[in-house]
Amino acid sequence: MSHSAGTSRQKTESDGERRLIGSSSGDPSAGGDREDQDEPTTTFVYVLAFFSALGGFLFGYDTGVVSGAMLLLKREMNLNVLWQELLVSSTVGAAALSALSGGYLNDWLGRKICILISSFIFAIGSIILGLAPDKVVLLVGRIIVGLGIGIASMTVPVYIAEVSPSQRRGQLVTINSLFITGGQLVSSLVDGAFSFLRHDGWRYMLGLSIFPALLQFFGFFFLPESPRWLLQKGRSSEARRVLIKIRGGQNVDDEYDTIRTSIEEEEREAGAGGFVILKILGHGPTRRALFVGCGLQMFQQLSGINTVMYYSATILQMAGVRDDKQAIWLSAATSATNFLFTLVGVWLVEKVGRRKLTLGSLLGTGLSLALLAVGFLLSSQNSPPVTLHSVDSQNSTCRQYGFCEPCMLDPSCGFCYRENGTQVFDSSCVPAGQSSTDHAAWGRCYNMTEGNDSAIWAYNYCPTSYSWVVLIGLILYLAFFAPGMGPMPWTVNSEIYPLWARSTGNACSAGVNWIFNVLVSLTFLHVAEFLTYYGAFFLYTGLVVLGLFFVLGCLPETRGLQLEDIENLFSGPLCSCGASAPNSNREVHYVRVKGSNRLLSDTDASDVD
Numbered sequence: 001m002s003h004s005a006g007t008s009r010q011k012t013e014s015d016g017e018r019r020l021i022g023s024s025s026g027d028p029s030a031g032g033d034r035e036d037q038d039e040p041t042t043t044f045v046y047v048l049a050f051f052s053a054l055g056g057f058l059f060g061y062d063t064g065v066v067s068g069a070m071l072l073l074k075r076e077m078n079l080n081v082l083w084q085e086l087l088v089s090s091t092v093g094a095a096a097l098s099a100l101s102g103g104y105l106n107d108w109l110g111r112k113i114c115i116l117i118s119s120f121i122f123a124i125g126s127i128i129l130g131l132a133p134d135k136v137v138l139l140v141g142r143i144i145v146g147l148g149i150g151i152a153s154m155t156v157p158v159y160i161a162e163v164s165p166s167q168r169r170g171q172l173v174t175i176n177s178l179f180i181t182g183g184q185l186v187s188s189l190v191d192g193a194f195s196f197l198r199h200d201g202w203r204y205m206l207g208l209s210i211f212p213a214l215l216q217f218f219g220f221f222f223l224p225e226s227p228r229w230l231l232q233k234g235r236s237s238e239a240r241r242v243l244i245k246i247r248g249g250q251n252v253d254d255e256y257d258t259i260r261t262s263i264e265e266e267e268r269e270a271g272a273g274g275f276v277i278l279k280i281l282g283h284g285p286t287r288r289a290l291f292v293g294c295g296l297q298m299f300q301q302l303s304g305i306n307t308v309m310y311y312s313a314t315i316l317q318m319a320g321v322r323d324d325k326q327a328i329w330l331s332a333a334t335s336a337t338n339f340l341f342t343l344v345g346v347w348l349v350e351k352v353g354r355r356k357l358t359l360g361s362l363l364g365t366g367l368s369l370a371l372l373a374v375g376f377l378l379s380s381q382n383s384p385p386v387t388l389h390s391v392d393s394q395n396s397t398c399r400q401y402g403f404c405e406p407c408m409l410d411p412s413c414g415f416c417y418r419e420n421g422t423q424v425f426d427s428s429c430v431p432a433g434q435s436s437t438d439h440a441a442w443g444r445c446y447n448m449t450e451g452n453d454s455a456i457w458a459y460n461y462c463p464t465s466y467s468w469v470v471l472i473g474l475i476l477y478l479a480f481f482a483p484g485m486g487p488m489p490w491t492v493n494s495e496i497y498p499l500w501a502r503s504t505g506n507a508c509s510a511g512v513n514w515i516f517n518v519l520v521s522l523t524f525l526h527v528a529e530f531l532t533y534y535g536a537f538f539l540y541t542g543l544v545v546l547g548l549f550f551v552l553g554c555l556p557e558t559r560g561l562q563l564e565d566i567e568n569l570f571s572g573p574l575c576s577c578g579a580s581a582p583n584s585n586r587e588v589h590y591v592r593v594k595g596s597n598r599l600l601s602d603t604d605a606s607d608v609d
């Protein structure tokens with residue numbers, strides 16, 4: 001079968017095919033009404049979306065909670081930097097592995113069982129974390145939780161997309177991203193609330209996720225499997241029953257036939273047996289979809305979201321927040337901004353579509369990153385000098401630095417100073433503590449007393465009067481990232497693959513997301529060491545510009561289309577879809593016709609059912 005753009009739209013196929021109707025009037029309501037009649041959004045669909053999105057909540061909670069827990073854990077368990085990094089990155093690394101293998105599980109066991117497995121894993125993980133007697137058990141718990149996150153991150157968007165009516169699909173899948181950022185927000189509030197329990201606070205922080213995990217596990221027991229997966233497995237009467245239930249008892253014949261026909265067609269095209277990934281790579285449209293899906297996930301992480309979120313605490317320290325507790329609460333404000341602006345994405349996704357939303361978001365993200373970089377540049381150009389060259393018994397490299405900037409870029413040193421208003425004085429560059437970088441290895445900043453004239457220890461940052469530029473950059477960054485680049489890679493991936501390739505496609509792209517997540521967060525400090533902070537943020541700006549070209553050329557609009565029809569968008573040559581995005585000027589809707597499958601506007605409407 002040919003897959004060129006023209007032929008796939010105009011091919012004549014067996015009875016029961018769909019027709020692509022282009023309404024050049026650009027009136028979305030015309031087709032929208034038809035779809036509203038065809039696929040009503042019932043309360044039940046919202047219930048399904050809620051219980052599945054709890055997986056997103058757990059993803060956000062478990063990735064977010066660790067920063068606050070670490071503040072307590074590193075003292076309580078005497079963790080060195082390596083152990084701290086292990087406890088943070090092991091979860092993300094495990095998520096990458098389990099997301100990649102989740103594709104196979106999804107095809108084999110179905111979406112429902114995978115969601116049940118992930119909530120079970122989350123529950124076990126939170127019990128282990130909450131009761132952990134030592135750091136090794138903590139590490140085991142963090143790895144287990146990561147396995148749950150990986151499976152949830154690739155299954156939940158697919159499940160929601162498969163049960164949603166097409167005209168609400170984008171919004172409902174984006175709700176999963178809202179739950180991710182909601183989970184991150186709740187985790188920072190929980191971190192704040194339990195930070196006063198110096199010894200056991202971390203147990204509550206890490207263990208509390210058992211409640212949403214159990215809620216999802218028991219809730220999902222009573223919820224149905226995806227009708228698309230059931231049909232693919234030949235369980236047709238069950239599939240029809242589920243479809244009727246989620247469409248509120250309406251006539252589902254059209255939708256059912258569309259799914260069934262496209263499964264038969266896909267099976268003919270893709271053939272049975274063999275490795276799905278090889279079939280994806282050997283089949284033009286799915287190969288191109290995979291390229292777009294993985295590219296989006298890669299650029300999401302390359303735009304530095306997790307560095308910015310993680311680094312927000314330091315940015316706030318630069319802006320003058322010295323107290324740990326205050327820093328925890330203010331980083332809750334960062335998560336709240338991320339969450340609130342994801343809400344804007346949920347609102348916009350069906351109004352402006354995925355493509356425009358992603359493009360606008362990338363543009364704003366790039367500009368904000370540039371502003372962040374300029375803020376860091378100004379701070380570095382006005383970096384305070386080292387005025388006290390103390391006698392260094394350990395003969396460390398810290399002695400050689402004449403300014404704060406190179407001193408703080410060296411991971412083994414920190415800047416110790418006093419201040420009078422905004423004036424920095426009595427400053428020195430001294431080695432950071434071996435067991436904790438919270439204080440210097442010795443001297444004034446080793447034993448710091450509370451009080452106005454006491455010395456201040458700046459690790460990883462320099463005091464600056466340009467922190468406000470960085471702060472504005474941070475807020476703008478989140479406001480632009482959260483509605484588009486945050487949720488759209490997940491949403492788009494849930495819809496661009498045909499059913500036979502959907503699990504594997506999502507597994508690969510989610511895997512790419514997690515792999516780049518680890519890469520970006522683990523390399524940030526090294527990149528900053530080589531390029532300085534402003535260099536690192538200019539680098540992210542450059543990567544976002546590349547992402548902008550990628551999205552401009554490669555991301556087609558999927559709004560309003562049935563899942564079964566989206567494959568056609570990838571039938572042209574690689575990255576020609578931007579140019580031919582069908583929804584940029586006109587609305588495209590598929591309706592069922594007898595006998596042929598052509599653009600209705602090419603002929604007339606006389607043979608529409």
Ligand SMILES: O[C@H]1[C@H](O)[C@@H](O)[C@H](O)[C@@H](O)[C@H]1O
Nearest residue numbers: 177180181305306338486487
């Ligand atoms: O879409 C999510 C979201 O934007 C989160 O804030 C971020 O931490 C994740 O890495 C990302 O995948």
